[in-house]
Amino acid sequence: MRDELGGKVALVTGGGSGIGRAAAIRFGKAGAIVVVADLNAAAAELTVLEIIQAKGEAFALEVDVGNERQVAEMVATIARRHGRLxxxxxxxxxxxxxxxxxxxxTVEDxxxxxxxxxxxxxxxxxxxxxxxxxxGAGSIVNTASAVGLRGSPGAAIYCASKHGVIGLTQSAALQYAKDGIRVNxxxxxxxxxxxxxxxxxTDPAYESSRSAFIPMGRFGAPDEIAQAVVWLSSGAASYANGLAMNIDGGWLAR
Ligand SMILES: NC(=O)c1ccc[n+]([C@@H]2O[C@H](COP(=O)([O-])OP(=O)(O)OC[C@H]3O[C@@H](n4cnc5c(N)ncnc54)[C@H](O)[C@@H]3O)[C@@H](O)[C@H]2O)c1
Incomplete structure (x- = not known):
């Protein structure tokens, strides 16, 4: 398990909470040096602490992913410290x-x-x-959503953004397939x-109404996504490229 990504350098954005936090912890357990990037610096530090307590290696960066200067500086910092990403x-x-x-x-939304x-x-x-x-090598995994593949009754802008993430993913997978970079x-x-x-x-009936709609009858846990992310990032997924992998308790099989 520790050797799966031993010595690799792994970046997780939004690593201070939820799916990102679970993935950062999984990357740490797989032996990667984990860079936990988040707008919320305190939350990122807590994730780092958890990785270090489990005998992993990690450091936190406060980054707004929408700010190109900060993102460029984040990647430059990783390259300076570890020589690679x-x-x-x-x-x-x-x-x-x-x-x-x-x-x-609103336009602000x-x-x-x-x-x-x-x-x-x-x-x-x-x-x-x-x-x-x-x-000449690397693996990228982006978080889209099941509503990146279908419409959403509850959040149209979010849904459109996630359709866009799949477009970026599949385009980059095609553009960089011969450069040793996989994008999923x-x-x-x-x-x-x-x-x-x-x-x-916001909607107290959300969980019961949603669960009834999910074939497995329950919400997923962050770690159930994290494990797929680590697999997609590892050599075990060496032929996986351009995937939009739904992990949804069977929702999209309907
Ligand atoms: N939870 C779900 O059901 C679900 C379903 C499908 C997709 N997703 C996607 O999974 C990803 C993680 O969501 P989550 O549910 O774990 O949410 P979350 O709110 O628990 O975590 C999101 C993290 O992103 C950070 N963040 C927000 N804006 C940022 C910015 N500009 N720069 C850097 N960090 C920023 C937050 O501080 C937070 O730590 C999101 O892309 C979300 O759209 C979630």
Whole structure:
């Protein structure tokens, strides 16, 4: 297990909470040196502490993924400290207030959600790929969503941003396939994190109505996504490229 990514350098954005936190911990257990990047520096430090307590290696960076200067500096810092960036998990994301119908959303909602989920992923990919091209190798996993593959009754801007993430993923997979860089996306269903707890607060019936719709009858756990991310990032997935992998308790099989 520790050898799966032994000595590799792995970056996780949004690593201070939820799916990103679970993935950072999994990367640490797989032997990677983990860079936990988050807008919330204190949360990123807590994830780092947990990795170090489990005898892993990690450090935190405070980064806004929507800010190109900060992202460029983040990748430069990783390259300066470790000489390379092997795995990047572009996962930081936000959502508009759940249940906001398209005609009621504001331009501020659009700019905020697109600025993190789509522009942020693109900026991160741009700088990660430049470093990976220097190395002639690398693996990128982006967090899209099951609603990157279907419509969403509750959050149209978020849904559009996640469709965009799959477009970026598959385009980059095609463009860099011969450069030793694999690019994949995970498309989680409903995963029990702060983001989903917020939706349950907005709509108390959210969990029961959603669970009834999920063939497995329950929400997922962050670690059930994290394990797929580590697999996609590892040599075990050496022929996996351009995937939009839904992990959703069977939701999209309907
Ligand atoms: N929870 C779900 O059901 C679900 C389903 C599908 C997809 N996703 C996606 O998974 C990803 C993680 O979501 P989560 O549920 O773990 O949410 P979360 O709210 O628990 O964690 C998101 C993390 O991203 C960080 N972040 C937000 N904006 C940032 C920015 N500009 N720069 C850097 N970091 C930033 C936050 O500080 C937080 O630590 C998101 O992209 C989300 O859209 C979640």
């Amino acid at each position: 092997d795995c990047a998990f572009n996962n930081a994301g936000v959502i508009e207030a759940f249940g906001t119908r398209l005609a009621d959303a 659009w700019d905020r959600v697109m600025g993190v989920n789509l522009k942020g992923v693109w900026i991160c990919m741009k700088h990660e790929i430049r470093q990976m091209l220097l190395q 996306a995970v498309c989680p269903g409903v995963i029990r994190t702060a983001m989903v707890e917020e939706m349950s607060r």
